[in-house]
Amino acid sequence: MAAYDDLMAFQRVTEALAQVSGRTGWDQETVMPPGAAPQRAEEMAALEEVLHARRTDPRLGDWLDEAHAPDDVADANLREMRRSYERNLKVPARLAAELARVTSLAQGQWARARADQDADAFRPVLAEVVRLRREEAAHLAEGGDPYDALMQDYEPGGSSAAMAGMFAAMRPRLVALREAALAGPAAPVLSGHFPKAEQLALAREIAERFGYDFGRGRLDLAVHPFSSGSGLDVRITTRVDESDPFNCLYSTIHEVGHAAYEQNVSPDYLLTPIGNGVSMGVHESQSRSFENQMGRSEPFCGWLYGRMRDVFGEIGVDSERAFYRAVNAVRSGYIRTEADELHYNLHIMLRFDLERALIRGELEVDELEAAWNARFAADFGVPVDRPSNGFMQDVHWSVGLFGYFPTYSLGNLYAGCLMAAARAELPGLDDALAQGDPSPATGWMRDRLQVHGALRPPQETIRHATGEAPSAAPLLDYLERKFTDLAA
Structure with missing residues (x-):
């Protein structure tokens, strides 16, 4: 149980930081002043760097190898942590942070372009988001279907x-x-x-x-x-x-x-x-x-x-x-x-x-x-x-x-x-x-x-x-x- 307990203690901090990141995103879409967008993008990228480092920490692999599940709850926790660890190992930290930064900026640019009916203003940032997600999908798919690889973020096991x-x-x-x-x-x-x-x-x-x-x-x-x-x-x-x-x-x-x-x-x-x-x-x-x-x-x-x-x-x-x-x-x-x-x-x-x-x-x-x-x-x-x-x-x-x-x-x-x-x-x-x-x-x-x-x-x-x-x-x-x- 020692490995499982260490793993869960580490993961609890990661989950708490992920909640902080999500609440920062909520703030951006509801009450953040529009002029804060460039700084917020850097903040989101910094948070993602920290989260990615925790989600790929080598100790996770050791703990996952050693941990034993005494019950269904522990078994489910190990299943989810193993899936997350294996997925995050495939994505370079640089790419994870850049995706967080670009998508944070893109949300505000989309909202302004949408209000102005300005498709030309939106296309360049969308092209950059697509480029980054294609790169991420290629890392995750490892030769398989890139779209299926991205779907796993939202529907594990789906195709x-x-x-x-x-x-x-x-x-x-x-x-x-x-x-x-x-x-x-x-x-x-x-x-x-x-x-x-x-x-x-x-x-x-x-x-x-x-x-x-x-x-x-x-x-x-x-x-x-x-x-x-x-x-x-x-x-x-x-x-x-x-x-x-x-x-x-x-x-x-x-x-x-x-x-x-x-x-x-x-x-x-x-x-x-x-x-x-x-x-x-x-x-x-x-x-x-x-x-x-x-x-x-x-x-x-x-x-x-x-x-x-x-x-x-x-x-x-x-x-x-x-x-x-x-x-x-x-x-x-x-x-x-x-x-x-x-x-x-x-x-x-x-x-x-x-x-x-x-x-x-x-x-x-x-x-x-x-x-x-x-x-x-x-x-x-x-x-x-x-x-x-x-x-x-x-x-x-x-x-x-x-x-x-x-x-x-x-x-x-x-x-x-x-x-x-x-x-x-x-x-x-x-x-x-x-x-x-x-x-x-x-x-x-x-x-x-x-x-x-x-x-x-x-x-x-x-x-x-x-x-x-x-x-x-x-x-x-x-x-x-x-x-x-x-x-x-």
Whole structure:
């Protein structure tokens, strides 16, 4: 046990430093003054140098060789530490620090260029991020698929071939459902003015209803909503459009799904390798089930309709059913984060194909905007009108998150499995949701999945929670039931 104890003591400091680095990133995207960006980039690079040195410390290899796991928790900790150690050994310290520095700068440059609709200002920094990530991928892949190598940061054990197969299986049914929905009557649209302060107050109320603990978190504004942190400090962000309250409210529910996972991991795992979510696919299963299968359900929409009228007065729709249809309107919009459940995965398929081609060297950054616009017109039937509605809309590529996008669809798939299992065990769930109370389902997620953190690999995590292997069938069956009913 001596080697294991030494290893865990060393790792606890590394985990704490990683949390500091993450909180520095949160600060950059929320409250950092814009003039601080160059200094912040150097700070992020310095932190990454320290972290990389700890993650490749030769003592780790010795401890890992000597350590023995007395139980499943220790075995999982060793699995995660070994995976991290072997991966980090492949990446030169110089490259790790340069990636941290460049992506820190790139986030601010993306935000400014996006606001100015200036694709020419964004392309050079994106090209530098892609160059560095290609170099990193080559080190990690060791002759294998470079995109698969990057995916391991977000979905350990995942592969682009498996993702492509998942998309091929899902696409025909999604397209058929979309076409049927678009051929039906247009959904109602909210109207009125929805002040920022009232939106944020309602967002806080809803976040608490979905189990977010403000004693260990906070809600702030960001250009692109995100969740940050784990354990005792888990923060969420949203954004506000005073003509569209759904953007704020449903972004908040989505990020609460991520945050609840991190807040509910067993306190016994705090600052250990398994003390956080096991993968982004499993993470997205929480945010997508919270946002869509609970938050956009007809019972919850009935409750939300009443609360929104309490807060905002008349909102342009005259019944709970009309409000439910407005929340779940099917439209070929530009923005992924605002997409309905039928279009959402088509947005992900587009990004998956383009970013895989970028990392493999089959597509260059100078060709990306044209490739995006052509694919979007083919998939969605409308031309892209400006860069912020096209290849510049998401923050992910500017900060180097190549391999992340497919985990959103994997999360939808996992969410379908989890909610099917939860509903089978919670016959009164809809009655609770109609009272604005998702706690039966969020509690089920906490007990079956969240509390265990990264104790099990991703697919085993889903199998343990549901009793069955992950499959696309529950998600597609759910979508067919829902949108067939909405079209009636």
